[in-house]
Amino acid sequence: MARNLRNPENIxxxxxxxxxxxxxxxxxIGKDGSFGNDWYALGIMPEDSKIGLTRSVExxxxxxxxxxxxxxxxxxxxxxxxxEILEHNKAVDMIxxxxxxxxxxxKIRVHSGKVARVHVAHVFEDENGAFRIYATREKAYAKxxxxxQGADPAGRTIDFDYMPDxxxxxxxxxxxxxxxxxxxxxxxxxxxxDAGEIVMNDAGTYKASVAGATGGTWTLTVGGVSAKGLxxxxxxxxxxxxxxxxxxxxxxxxxxxxxxxxxxxANGDVAVDAxxxxxxxFPKDVAVEHADA
Numbered sequence: 412m413a414r415n416l417r418n419p420e421n422i423x424x425x426x427x428x429x430x431x432x433x434x435x436x437x438x439x440i441g442k443d444g445s446f447g448n449d450w451y452a453l454g455i456m457p458e459d460s461k462i463g464l465t466r467s468v469e470x471x472x473x474x475x476x477x478x479x480x481x482x483x484x485x486x487x488x489x490x491x492x493x494x495e496i497l498e499h500n501k502a503v504d505m506i507x508x509x510x511x512x513x514x515x516x517x518k519i520r521v522h523s524g525k526v527a528r529v530h531v532a533h534v535f536e537d538e539n540g541a542f543r544i545y546a547t548r549e550k551a552y553a554k555x556x557x558x559x560q561g562a563d564p565a566g567r568t569i570d571f572d573y574m575p576d577x578x579x580x581x582x583x584x585x586x587x588x589x590x591x592x593x594x595x596x597x598x599x600x601x602x603x604x605d606a607g608e609i610v611m612n613d614a615g616t617y618k619a620s621v622a623g624a625t626g627g628t629w630t631l632t633v634g635g636v637s638a639k640g641l642x643x644x645x646x647x648x649x650x651x652x653x654x655x656x657x658x659x660x661x662x663x664x665x666x667x668x669x670x671x672x673x674x675x676x677a678n679g680d681v682a683v684d685a686x687x688x689x690x691x692x693f694p695k696d697v698a699v700e701h702a703d704a
Contacts, residue, residue, distance in 0.1 A: 425537060425538070428456055428460075431446055431531070433450045434528070438602075444587050448677075452502070462493075465491050470484065506527045528550040532546040533545045544585045546585070549575065615701055616702050618672070621668060621685055624685070630684040631681070631683055633679060637657060662678065
């Protein structure tokens with residue numbers, strides 16, 4: 412009797428796909444599937460798209476006189492992947508233009524041979540409720556060559572070249588079953604930690620002030636989330652509500668225009684765009700102070 416019989420349960424249709432990247436050297440993922448603030452979601456993928464993964468093996472055929480092929484030698488070849496993304500967000504921008512500089516609010520794009528180095532985590536959600544997460548052990552090379560844009564949003568491809576570590580291992584794979592059981596598939600995994608060890612938000616605080624402005628609007632950006640069109644005299648509660656509506660569900664904003672605003676539980680660096688404020692010496696650059704917890 413064969414060891415494995417045919418089983419329809421081994422065919423697992425996918426309900427959703429998602430890819431995260433991190434520019435940090437050693438980012439972690441919670442065993443409950445939580446991603447900390449050093450990970451970026453690449454965003455929405457086009458319908459029916461796939462997460463590509465190609466593992467090539469190079470082979471060399473040895474032929475014997477009168478016999479043809481008598482032996483085959485093999486060695487690992489390229490391990491590459493790709494993902495198609497509809498969104499254009501901060502993470503996608505950093506991959507598309509890794510050699511970028513900023514001067515007085517203007518981004519300078521340099522066309523060089525530099526490519527982004529990122530850790531990659533692919534999340535596959537099965538229709539039965541299970542999650543499978545593949546996370547790189549070493550940073551991959553990431554590039555986006557097709558930057559075209561049109562009236563209708565279209566997916567653009569990000570290509571990855573995956574690198575092995577000293578043990579020739581490439582991915583840590585983790586499975587979260589719908590019944591809450593967790594299974595790791597790795598002999599000495601390095602990427603996954605207990606959920607409580609994940610830093611979901613910056614423990615420190617950021618402080619910035621637009622004191623003196625008498626008109627116009629400004630933008631407060633926290634990580635990859637922006638509250639745009641804020642009134643010059645916006646209240647902390649309004650700013651917090653705008654940031655949470657934009658996607659940062661944990662951020663906290665206190666203070667006022669006169670004394671300055673404090674941002675806590677940020678999901679990334681904080682920046683202020685005051686180029687549209689007037690009065691009190693505005694428009695001008697606004698410094699953001701960061702204090703550790």
